Amino acid sequence: MFGGCEIGLSVAIDFTLSNIEPSKPNSLHYIGNLEKNEYYNAIKSVGSILQYYDTDKKIPTFGFGAAIPPYTQ
Numbered sequence: 001m002f003g004g005c006e007i008g009l010s011v012a013i014d015f016t017l018s019n020i021e022p023s024k025p026n027s028l029h030y031i032g033n034l035e036k037n038e039y040y041n042a043i044k045s046v047g048s049i050l051q052y053y054d055t056d057k058k059i060p061t062f063g064f065g066a067a068i069p070p071y072t073q
Contacts, residue, residue: 007053011043016065 020027028038036044051057 006055007050009047009050009054010060010062011047012062012064013039014065015063 015029020029022029022031024030025032030037047059051059
């Protein structure tokens with residue numbers, strides 16, 4: 001990039017219940033069929049371009065809001 005600037009791509013994924021259960025078809029996280037969901041499509045679209053500007057080609061990915069079993073509500 002011009003002037004020595006660099007892009008460091010990173011991804012964060014929201015696993016909170018505010019996005020509806022991933023098993024329900026109206027969820028943006030829907031994983032019940034073989035098609036990719038909207039979040040996957042957005043990350044792939046942006047990442048496929050920005051990866052070329054990330055010098056180390058490592059893309060840290062973070063998740064937040066998930067409940068890891070065993071858990072209670």
